[in-house]
Amino acid sequence: MAIQDIYPTALRLLGRPVLVVGGGPVAARRAKGLLNAGARVTVVAPVASAALRELSDAGLLTWEPRTYQSSDVDGVWFVQTATGLAEVDTRVAADAEAQRIWCVNASDHESSAAWTPAVAVVDDVQIAVNAGGDPRRAMALRDAVATALDTGDLPLRRRRVSTGSTTGSTTGSVALVGGGPGDTGLITVRGRRLLGQADVVVADRLGPRELLKELAPDVEVIEVGKTPGHHPVPQDEINRILVTKALEGNRVVRLKGGDPYVLGRGGEEAEFCRQNGVEVEVVAGVTSAISVPAAAGIPVTHRGLAKGFSVVTGHEELSEVPARADHTVVLLMGVGKLRESAAAMAAAGLPQDTPVGIVENGYLPDQRVTIGTLGSIADQAEAVGVANPAVIVIGDVVRVSPFAPPHFKTADYSTTTPNHPRAAPSQTKTRVSTP
Incomplete structure (x- = not known):
């Protein structure tokens, strides 16, 4: 088995000073990524691209319009080189190494102390892919994984309860998802994704029933299906179930056949949720009509x-x-x-x-x-x-x-x-x- 001397990890750079050496498009992309992580970014480059100048003019980063000096790495937590000049990038990487500062050397990935992965964000999940120093391969794999998460083909459901409130619990949410006429291929991408994130599914008799078999064993499925003249679970009780389960902190999906707002009583369910302080999302479906x-x-x-x-x-x-x-x-x-x-x-x-x-x-x-x-x-x-x-x-x-x-x-x-x-x-x- 091939062994690669890479230890995947993630850096928390909020409020920490970082250095970008270079002023071109690559430097701009790396600077934006570091800003998104909350870092305090300084860019050193004699000339900066329009994108970097805009960030500087907006006060989001500091641009030093000059050539690199060894003292620029003093006190920083992380360094990214992107000058396009191998000799300059190598010098920056050597200065960072001497001070035990992690540095990404864009000119020589083989000798670089750190690599920048291809990154995508789906909800609060970050996907980072390294592919043996092949950036195009990494981007292709990243896109494939992101698409699979977006479409619900990979599990995006949270496994740990959020502790956003002082009591350790939080109000969940309700999504009224139109599942279409029953074929599993006719649910929307958004609906499939929300179904994959659900803790509780309140299911109709119609709609894409086969998708229920793909849910994790611990997902609670509540059957509320109706047939003509036979409503075993009255609408008032369905409304109550949605709100109760959401207030317990669950992500609730109301999986309906067709479209929630076409003779599906979705409007009543949404109104009841809002009246009881529950966030509700309506996902249109392919109506059977x-x-x-x-x-x-x-x-x-x-x-x-x-x-x-x-x-x-x-x-x-x-x-x-x-x-x-x-x-x-x-x-x-x-x-x-x-x-x-x-x-x-x-x-x-x-x-x-x-x-x-x-x-x-x-x-x-x-x-x-x-x-x-x-x-x-x-x-x-x-x-x-x-x-x-x-x-x-x-x-x-x-x-x-x-x-x-x-x-x-x-x-x-x-x-x-x-x-x-x-x-x-x-x-x-x-x-x-x-x-």
Whole structure:
């Protein structure tokens, strides 16, 4: 096994004097990094770049516009050379070595007493990578690790309780995370990251359930899922759970299907948290109202077919929804009252031959599409046993679906090749039921 004489560590330089010798772009980057660490930075260089002069003019560092002198290392804790002149950098490194001061020699990494790693910051985590003196390799590895932390592929969750208050505890937080329609690849990067940081997850029945299996064993998962007509955990109790767990100092994620603010009662949960002094973040999700129809190739708007759409639940009155085939109606949670909803739309003037599509379990392996008309869809749904979770789409946009029967495609709906015959759907996971 190869042994490298490097001992990785981190320096706490807050308030301590450090020296940067050089005035170019590298010196500017190193000076900014040292300033971010809270160090008192002095730069020695006959000429300074615009970036260094700005920092000097702002009073953030001291610039000595002259050549280096051996006495410049007196009393400092750390030295960075960046002159671009090997003989000068070597002299600075020798002076620092004589006084037992750690020095990074930018001109000769092999003989340098210290190396500057490639650094990234994700939340309060710093990633520092050394790669055998190869800076490009180090930067590539740093970026890969930072991306994995950002996306939740690596654990970013805290393991020690913060002691920011005098009592040794601190108020936690709540994140209302939209998990999308259920496919684990459709949660946002921000949502996946917060889920990886969570101490407590309050989970719905829908959404990316497979991600719960990736949580650490000590993450508390509280199931509050609802089914139509059956709410085992009332909304008031869900609100109380979120606040109680956060006040215990936990990072709480409310993992919801779709988007928290699209018929998801996320607004009520956020309001309750704020009323009780709990910080709350809302992470938008891919709403099933739009994404699930897309899984069956149905756009909610389409040039020449529909310029707008309405999203309602099947439990709501449909009298205010435009009863036109060129205005798409998306019904969520509408399977139980599909027959009544279809009759209401017909009574409002929507033609009985208006296309209707039902997409069950959108994006999941058992996804199924049922396509019919306003007059036939209720009987079709009963015949094949359509069940929630399902999204119902009413309007001419259903004609665009590759699963629509051929006679639905006789209308001029295409923006590129009107009435052009379309190939049969290639998706094998989707079963189709048509009149």
